[in-house]
Amino acid sequence: MLSPVADALAGRAALLPVPAADERETALLTSTLRAGTEIDDDVAVVVSTSGTTGRPKGAMLTAAALTASAEATHRRLGGAGQWLLALPAHHIAGLQVLVRSLVADTTPVAIDASFDAAQLVSAISSMRPGRRYTSLVAAQLDKALADPAATAALASLDTVLIGGGPMPSGVAERAAAAGIPVVRTYGMSETAGGCVYDGRPLDGVRVRLTDGRIALGGPTLAKGYRNPVSPDPFAEPGWFLTDDLGALDDSGVLTVLGRVDDAISTGGLTVLPRLVEDALSSHPAVADCAVFGLPDPRLGQRVVAAVVVAAPHPAPTLAELRAHVAARLDATAAPRELHIVDALPRRGIGKLDRRALIARLRG
Structure with missing residues (x-):
């Protein structure tokens, strides 16, 4: 599970993560990228991202961007630790769990996509002593909250990152009442995953508003898209212009208001x-x-x-x-x-x- 990611971070092979259902397709796609004919040499991973357009673009992430994201996450959370992998590794949130594990020199504990409560409890109980983390989406958290044992297991972790879109207020309130240490994240494949935690950017990440739209900058940015689009959200060097509307308060805390096209x-x-x-x-x-x-x-x-x-x-x-x-x-x-x-x-x-x-x- 970690070897392909380790090879990509070390510059030995570029990785195009895809669902593991078709092993033949995975082999062909990663082989194409290893040939080095379509991407720059410093690109470690190409993450397929279509947003709401339906056309895959492919965010080109360097090893430096992925590592910067992982290290900034550990600094924000209080130190490196062991991770529970509960999201598909071909999505940026799951992929970053693997990158963080490599950076921390730990082995993640993985569970399958069904997010079964008993499996979750068993997996968390098998994690080693020390700092322990996981990354989930709101639907998974909501499912866990329906089971007392799963709820208690998540509450025993040091941090539960929640990304993948807004979290319903009822889920957030129930999680807080259960003592689950939730941190809401905002980011996307183009920023190597979550780069704003509870409204505050990670170390090195820059946030500004351009006509109400959120623009993100810093060391976690992708180099651009493998399949260019127009207008190019990477057109201004060092910045990625998102399709999200936001607001910044006087202390620099970001609130995401929704997508422009919604x-x-x-x-x-x-x-x-x-x-x-x-x-x-x-x-x-x-x-x-x-x-x-x-x-x-x-x-x-x-x-x-x-x-x-x-x-x-x-x-x-x-x-x-x-x-x-x-x-x-x-x-x-x-x-x-x-x-x-x-x-x-x-x-x-x-x-x-x-x-x-x-x-x-x-x-």
């Missing part, structure tokens, strides 16, 4: 779905939710909410949720259409697939 223009005003989702998540009957815009002949777009109901509560009404949101945000942000769904579509390691949801509910 913004809803309704009645001449702009509504950010993430803020509405945070408001909806604070309702006791809402277990999970997503907000998006649909065409409206009068408003341009109307705010629509898809809600997973929290047992044992009855399904909330549209009027109830509108009042709940309007009490926390401008009334313009209150949803005008409600869909009760069994589950929200996810992609990758748990990110909401807003496009798939819109396609499903558009009619």
